[in-house]
Amino acid sequence: MNGTPEGPGPVPGSVRPPVTERQAVGRTAAELHDYRAAFNTARLGMAVVDREGLVVSANAALGGLLGTEPAELTRQTAARLVDLPADTRTWYAYREVLRGRRSSFRCTRRLKHADGHSLWAEVSVAPFPDSSQVLLSVADVSDRRELRARLRHLQMHDPVTRLPNRTLFFERLSAALDPAACDRPGTGRIGLCYLDLDGFKAVNDTLGHRFGDRLLGVVASRLTHCADQTGHGGGSGHLVARLGGDEFALLVEDSTGTDQLAALAASVLAALQEPFDLGGQRLSVSASIGVVERAADGTSATGLMQDADTTLYWAKADGKARWTLFDPERNAHRMTRQALSSTLRPAVDDGEFVLEYQPLVDLADGELKGVEALVRWNHPQFGRLTPNRFIGLAEEDGSIVQLGAWVLRTACRQARAWQLEHPSRPPLFVSVNIAVRQVWDSDLVADVAGILAETGLAPDLLQLELTESAVMGSAGRPLQALQDLSDMGVQIAIDDFGTGYSNLAYLSRLPVSVLKLDGSFVRGFRYDAGSHPNPADEMIVEALVQLAHRLGLTVTAECVETAGQAARLRRIGCDTGQGYLYSRAVAPAEIGALLAGAPVPHG
Template sequence: MTLRFGLQAKFLAGMALVLLAVLALMAVMWQRQETMQAQVFDVGRQTMRELVGERLKRRGEAGVTELAESLTNPMYYSDLDAIGTLARAAMRQPDVAYVLVYDPQGRIVHDGSGDIPAFGQPMGDEFAFEIVNARTTHVQSSDQVIDISAPIMIGDQRLGGVRVGYSLSAIKRDEDSANGAMHARLEAIGRKHVVWITMIGAGLLALGALVVALVQKTLVRPIRQLADVAQEIEAGNFETDAPVTSRGDEVGDLVRAFGRMSSSVARHDRDIRRMAYSDALTGLANRLAFRESLDRRLLQLRGAGRQLALLFADIDDFKRVNDTLGHDAGDEVLVQFANRIRETVERMGGDGAMLARFGGDEFVILIESVLSPTGNHGDVRTAASRLAEALVAELSRPIVVQERQVFLGTSIGITLFPEDASGSTMLMKNGDIAMYQAKVAGKNCHRFYSRAMDQAVERRVRMEQDLRGAWERGELSLAYQPVYSLNDNQLRGAEALLRWQHPEHGAIAPSVFIDVAEQSGLIETIGPQVLRAACEDTMRWQQAHPKSNKLFVSVNVSPRQLRSGDLPRVVATTLKETGLEAERLHLELTETAVIGDEIHASGLLSRLRASGVKIWLDDFGTGFSGLSHLRRVPVDGVKIDRSFIADVLRDPDDLALTTAIIAMAHSLGITVVAEGVEKEGQFDILRERGCDLAQGYWLGYPMNAHEFAQLLA
């Protein structure tokens, strides 16, 4: 039989340790009392000594000062008899050991004796030097005497001085007597404390024994009974009789709680499963619950000839909400999105639909094919397409958060079972790929998974890898397209355009690799490099051709750079280090880059304009609400999109719209630039309508920095 260190033994051991600790504490208190008595005695003796010494010092200073004043006339007339009379009178004062009257050179004039044996001799003791040089009352002391001196003055003339030595022997005798009495009192107090400590220790021992007996009866014994019952329940014997008690304390509550234990365990198990399988923010199923449900559905559907679709919905540009409005606003947006998705799925998803939040801004929906009135299963592809279109439309509506409208949208990827994959892992991977392709396609749309998407993803990943470090390897370069004035046909500036010459694939279209850079975040590294290179090239043109000192350079800024909030600092640093004047740098932003959050964009652009940098709105007219932005977003110029310029000669509507844009921008003091001028007729009609600047193939193709320098020459 194994011996067990039970609760009763542990309690007894604990009580023993407590009693030992109390005894040790009492011993420490006893020792501390002895130490404290010694410290009190030392402090009292020191205090008494300082008090008596201070009183003697004050009395002596007053007496010596008065004696010095009394000696003024005798010293002036050199009346030794009068001086002796005063000195002897002072000698008769209590505790006075000596009286010395001296001249200005420190020689003794009188010492209070009858024959003055030291007359005329210099004072040679340890106090003499400071006394002779003192101009006021001066106090010095040793273990045997306190020496107090005062100068004898008549007007400003010093006649000499007097010093009186006060003996400390009598004071020490009084001090020893008082200290003896105080030590006796402290000893008596200490003995009383020892008696009290002993009584307290005995009381604690008695109390400990009483507590042991009480705990044994009221706690240890009932808990031992409950432990026996718990072992029976653990063994599966839930019908065992629990101890019956009428006690109203905690032990009684514990005994009665055993009867409710079974139902409580079941309830807690349900609560734990709900917490483990639901999203805390939205209340939807989480990734774990969805994955388990998907696995069960796939087992049921295999061989049944039924289909299943997964829709992966990701909020477009959700990071911008957290960055500009904060994470609390982001959580509110997620809750509103989840409610809209839930309502749409309940309305159109069918009975077997399931909605889950996978974390962040990603939601996943499962729908199954349903029986038609003819008994056939419906086409799940059509149902998924209808549901995705409804979700895109519903989630495109603005969301009101913190009294502001937020326009987002969603990109949805759809994958089908068993057409695309037969396992949950591959289905979820395919859904992610399809959702990513929806974002690549322009966002706020849906795409079905296809085998070709795998190849597209691989190409995009490979392009992203090749793009990393392409600037450092010299594969990326800048081309400059001239910008001319329509009024006098003079060269005014250039737009910097990024080009990529891949070592294997040759020239990569900017529309392809810039989108990869934007999606991957590489644009935040490449963008500042482009800005610096454009500023450096412009400075070189100015140094080589001083007459071109008003030439500007325009650099495109991506929406991601604008959202980061670090753009003003990067621009200021680049201008300072390259030496380019701020007004010669134009930053171009697309209209869609500022639509999402005009307040954030306006603040950022205002800081840039305050530094002297010009802001141009690129692709103007393609953002649906572009005209209203000119009133709210601070810009210096707009670039009319090439789609309007292309048909300006044959489409009256494009001509009217272009004319209206020019007139409206001029009324606001904004410069107008036309892009894509490829014909002389376009140039002429834009000049007639008052357009300020133009660029396009008819005026000049993009060229490298050296070719542009030759154009300036």
């Protein structure tokens, strides 16, 4: 082929013909015409804005979004058309673009059409290259935002009750407790009613989950009605939510105090106690409610919910079908129990426990016959604790086995030491309290035999005390263990006798050698000057003493505090006494002083 090849580019090695000025002007005019056509016919609302922020030109799409003719937008302040000055941060970013200090920015604004309806728009601003003007574009995102709102509503609401769900509840709670929120006008306080239905699982199990869901829906309606009636409905910014299962929460922002929360809880309780009629099935349920109210400042969502959960537990533990207000003192006691329980086991190894000894005195001659070993816990945080603070916990978690073995070994070692230090005196016996769990969860017989062999203490100098309620119900392994210990020569005592089962028939079948009368009997012997003792008290104790003696048992009276009590006990034949009249529980050195010749006070 001859001639120049077809195509947009020059032939390699050839020289492009020069473009004339007229051709260049024609091309620029054509391009400008194309740009204007695209600008005017675009479905995206657009406006050209000068550096002063005034509209130079606007397209039909923008006029349609705002409900006005494009020509009427010319020379208007662009920022006001799309509500940019309403937000300080947005207004600043927009002005930075106008000044050429920022390349672009984007935001979402709510715009008002001329006919009054509103729409959501995404506004973008970017400068023209090599120009002092900027392009403002506005896209209608109302449909997209509405879809997102619907999806969020589904995500944030419970499908069964249509109440806000756990996610939305914690979002609102966190926002209410945000430090910035505390600076807003209001009471600065927050309240929460946290509840669940008593026995809801039984409803599900017997009538089915579909019926249970219908019940939850009606419960939700009643809760919402209560909130509205007492001024805490959704219109006032407060929240009724389903947290899951049969758990609900009523969040009261800007609460006015515990009286307000108590009134709300009482109304909820009353509303839920009204019978439910579901498809001809009449059903009555109740609820337990934990109520917490406090200053929002310094409160965390986690802390508030923990206290609400604790208070709900108290309401259930106190009998259900009630509301209970959070009590800091009760909670402190619970926290102390948890702290003690978690540190019990290591405390034995760390040497935090010590033994004190309370004298057991012969009522006939006032001589010191033995001592009862009483454990104390020198807690690094809570100070010295008596057994009533931790023995129950030790029995619950099983650490009583480890602690009990330590007490037994320490007491036997100390009794043997006193015996060696004072060989001219009759040796003291030592009495040690034993929990039934020590019999079940360990080989108590083997442990006692090993400790006696290790310490060199004679078996008849060891007395093991068990409570009446534990001994009287003994059977199987516990009973066999007591028999084996008795056969070994160890003395078995029933502590707090007269407060448990009081089945006297057991006394003839159990290997018991000592009865310790509960202090309530002895306290009945105490009377003021000018009054007369109650003869019935003395008759009861005398009968118990005579019964014990006929069975070959000795009797120890606890809680002897006055000389008068001691005299009456001695007169009716009680063998030994123990109490503040003689001594409180003391350190081993003070018992050593008594053995060395210090007198023991007695009545």
